[in-house]
Amino acid sequence: MDRSNVDTDAIIPKQYLKSIRRSGFGPFLFDDWRYLDAGDLDTPVESRRLNPDFELNDARYAGASVLLARKNFGCGSSREHAVWALENYGIRCVMAPSFADIFFNNCFKNGVLPIVLEEKVIDALFEEVRDGAQLTIDLPAQTISTPSGQNIAFDIDAGLKARLVQGLDDIGLTLERADVIRAFENKHRQSQPWLFAE
């Protein structure tokens, strides 16, 4: 997706945020760009015309699970629905020169890997996959291999990596620290009692 500042409103438009479920957003990913006619939760997507000029509708990229993007991907609203839509569509990894912070965090909560690469590396990847190509991502080894035989290393925070590999229950893990939290809370209450209702 060769454009910068792709925002979460573009990834999943607001009319779909009315859903109180966590799944089923894939068909509406990039909705305004992907379809020629307007849609909402009630309109079956089969009845809508695809925009032939949109990247994801291009046969060369059909069924892609890696999204190559430009700087500041995922800017705008905090809606986790954006990541749910990518994940539900089948995107497992997004590569860009930079990501918006909240979007970046949300990815890790949903098993989507955001990879930050230098602008010129991204430029080269765009060139290489222009006609559709397979990239192989090895998360444990932190490398991307390309059809031309390049091996590109990428950085990832160790804790976030472990979470992706093992799929941990964040809340369960934090609750194992309940005693520490409780002790902190008691101290905090003593120093700033007005932060707590009686």
Added chain:
Amino acid sequence: MAPRTLYQKIWDSHLVETDDAGTGLIYIDRHLVHEVTSPQAFEGLRLAGRQPWRVDANLAVPDHNVPTTDRAAGISDPISRAQIEALQSNTREFGITLFDMDDVRQGIVHVIGPEQGATLPGMTVVCGDSHTSTHGAFGALAFGIGTSEVEHTLATQCLWQKPSKTMRVTVDGAVAPGITAKDIALAIIGRIGTAGGTGYVIEYAGEAIRNLSMEGRMSLCNMTIEAGARAGMVAVDQTTIDYIKGRPYAPSEAQWAQAVACWSELHSDEGAQFDAEVVIDGADIQPQVTWGTSPEMVIAVDQAIPDPAGQDDEVRAAGMRRALEYMGLDAGTPISAVNVDKVFIGSCTNSRIEDLRDAARIAQGRKVASNIRVAMVVPGSGLVKQQAEEEGLDQIFLDAGFEWREPGCSMCLAMNADRLEPGERCASTSNRNFEGRQGQGGRTHLVSPAMAAAAAVFGHFTDIRGL
């Protein structure tokens, strides 16, 4: 102790523990909840058989989906209604305070938190909404989170966070009369770009910032997310303390002196180091208007729309061409020659009493131009609406031909019935001009409340300094 920034002070005072990778477990003092990003979080709690850690830290309000027309008629869209009903039943089930649709305290989540005194200096404040940065105006650390973190906050009262880098944006000197916090915010974004603040927490400083009211500081911190930073903050001073005194959730009489003493520490120490510094001369800031589909695509009201041909960076030029096409504009056109179809005064950026006063001053004694299809004013909360009516602002707007609505997010993101039709152009006091933000195919220009009111009465963008 080495001099610390305001951000470091709040981080230190909320750090429960640090893990091996250097990620901190941060205690959360206030969690604000609205209907759009919370249903899946409550469902997660239920499925896991968990309870909220601390019920009294939470405050909930429906805002994104609520109608801004007569509330008695209910919500006609069944899906919007279901989402609000989910918030009602979830807050009831878990015992969380809700300001429901018929409560005069209902309003946009980022307006009601401060209005109630539920946002206090030195707090950590989170909400499943990116504009949570608003609350940093109080010398709080406030940031938006996704739904998984909403659930994590509910269940543990904590979040795992990496320490941010810090940036100080100093606006030196006073700004010219008529220049508002919105213009300052847009000018900063125009300077550093929408990704300029990524990875940073911004602290605003300088004379122009100190001169802002709390409403102005909230508008400024609100727009911080549009500069890519998760949080913006302003040090506590007398303006902050005066605003809080007497509000329902503010410290009691008995605790007041102790609280104020504690808050007086909430500023960056002399000599504290920031990872980045930006300095802007307040006198240079003009009334701002965005021309494109990103808040960084912004110019002063007396300027012309820029030409992509003059750009060296090809990705950037392509973005500009795309924006011009979407916006239906030609490079070189003076922005003051652009006519608008609709005007929206509202949103968590600019729907507080001071914003409405600014807009009313321009509307007074004038009429909405004939090419304007709708000019609407949507107060940020029921209490803002009440106060505006006591001051007679509603009558000024109605006499001029504006619509006077019920509080909510409204046409900021068009989740309710208020929206732009394809191709319609809007002067809006909200915060995002993304493609389709105010309705599919709609074209948004971000401006201050006075500039929006001027666009309504003249039918095109107009420099308010001449009025």
